Amino acid sequence: MKKYSEKETRILDTAAEMFANQAFHKVLLSDVAHAARVGKGTLYLYFKNKDDLYFAVLFRGFSILVENLKKFTENQDLSPTEKIQCIIREMAGFMFMRATNAHLLSRVMHFPEDGEWQDKRTELWSLIQEVIEEGVATGEFKDSCPRYTAQYIPSFIRSISIFPPEGLDHEHFCAHACKFVLKALTPE
Amino acid sequence: MKKYSEKETRILDTAAEMFANQAFHKVLLSDVAHAARVGKGTLYLYFKNKDDLYFAVLFRGFSILVENLKKFTENQDLSPTEKIQCIIREMAGFMFMRATNAHLLSRVMHFPEDGEWQDKRTELWSLIQEVIEEGVATGEFKDSCPRYTAQYIPSFIRSISIFPPEGLDHEHFCAHACKFVLKALTPE
Amino acid sequence: MKKYSEKETRILDTAAEMFANQAFHKVLLSDVAHAARVGKGTLYLYFKNKDDLYFAVLFRGFSILVENLKKFTENQDLSPTEKIQCIIREMAGFMFMRATNAHLLSRVMHFPEDGEWQDKRTELWSLIQEVIEEGVATGEFKDSCPRYTAQYIPSFIRSISIFPPEGLDHEHFCAHACKFVLKALTPE
Amino acid sequence: MKKYSEKETRILDTAAEMFANQAFHKVLLSDVAHAARVGKGTLYLYFKNKDDLYFAVLFRGFSILVENLKKFTENQDLSPTEKIQCIIREMAGFMFMRATNAHLLSRVMHFPEDGEWQDKRTELWSLIQEVIEEGVATGEFKDSCPRYTAQYIPSFIRSISIFPPEGLDHEHFCAHACKFVLKALTPE
């Protein structure tokens, strides 16, 4: 995980907030600078240009999520079923905690297919895929193609967190999502 | 369904292609006009401004999909299970047919929460939701919250069509997605 | 000679005036546009960027001078001595007519050694060189290296026109310059 | 002659090099500081601002030349003819020694007409003018306006040193320039 200075962090936090709430071209660097309480020129000390800042914002957000998920997937004490539950709850928590997170994660998905992003996205999916494959190996799950399933899970959490249905309850949603996925993965 | 003139259609097709492949602010109206073989001023005869054109592009794409899906959901001869299968196959077909479709649909999802879009999105979800509720009513399905599930389904397909895993096979994916959803909806 | 549209000419004239009177970085494109009574964007319809406009201004000025000189050098009725006199008078006239001309011509001389400028400068010098060589051939002149002399002539006219000595009289200067050069070229 | 500290000299040398090779606005103070191996802030300990540094660079170069020329013009043992020869050789040597010198001298000539530069330029021309007048007084030279001639001479040398003709030979050029000028100054 890349380390950011205090000022860099402040800029990234501010920019994340703004990019999450408005389209790229509506976010003015002068506003970002102002909101982050730094000079406009200072942005350019830390980021090559607007695109680069945008990239850094998304990348950091995504990296934090992946890092958090690893805590569960690498935990030897959890069964695959428990891991799936933890992953869904963690992702949902991450996205609901700050609207910013969900929106930004969503943006990651739009990024041009350059290698770095492809790798980053794949990192998330692989994490989930491995858990499913572990479950298949132990006989807890059945899935003819875990790779697809690994991609399904983030997609619907994202969808629900961006477009929360009328009267959405966080716990209720997590429970439904877990049940839905685990049911689909049940053997026999 | 709104009717478009030949020239209007050409503009929308061209713009759809371009908006699908680049971010909003990277798409220049002069490029759109050139690619659509019309004058720049002509765009303004048909669309109020750039936002309006963007809106029209997404709206048309989305409407086509919804219209296509209605053919299945309103078909009295299909069981809920069959309808779900048809919906998944139709959506997947729509998105895989032209990359443009998947990308644009994806954009729809990011649109600011103005009422018109909320309604449009809800139209798609409701279509699916009703099929699930129909299945629940007949006892074919069990789902504690069909509204969530209705939102999950398009999100899967979108994710896979935008980020096709290595060696993706269309038919293979449709089969997997159908099985996954139907398994999750199986009663007991 | 390149042909310029009415508006292009207006821009070039305005810009010439401004570039002649201020350093490159002090000339603001917004001022140029305003002074030329066109929109800022219009400048970019005719010139790729600020450098390109600057280049065009200098190039046009230089081309006009060269063109004017050709009228004399190609005139079969003039003797080499007369041609030298005409050249000196024409160049001096050109530069004194508008301070702009002298200053711009001066700038030409600072231009990086890219091929196009090298050619353009050489065109001027060659014109003069040929006249001297013609005189050497007829025995009117003696010069061990006309190429050097050809370069001397524009240089001192430029110097005097940019830094006119106290109480400079145009006619007086032309007479002095002609006498000076012709004396130096006298055989024996 | 102003005395410069070791660090000041390093800055001036570096800046001279850079100003000689690029336009004023293309020379960045950060580059100058870096190349001179001092902090950017340090420049401001020695020079009020960028203009001041530029000024100092030109001024120093010019002063050195004038100083060198004085050694000849004030030498009582040289005849006016010899002095002219020495002046031409010295100036040519100065400019050919380092391209920097010629280019900077050239810049001096473009400086806005503020008094200090006018004086400095006049100092050079006056030096030469006095030599010519001395020659006229002794009958060695004939010149209806030595002031003009004094201005011609540096302009020749500058032109040739900045735009050296194909296959230029230093000694050959000096000889030609001396002969040219002396011939033009020959009485009768």
Next chain:
DNA sequence: AATGAATGAGTGTTCATTCAT
């Protein structure tokens, strides 16, 4: 209806200058 030359508000980016250390 159709055009594209003209526009200028708006914005990203640069870079001379400052000042806390």
Next chain:
DNA sequence: AATGAATGAACACTCATTCAT
């Protein structure tokens, strides 16, 4: 004295939009 991170005024350039033809 020396530094270089921080600044923001200043500016080049873009591009959606208009309008005369």
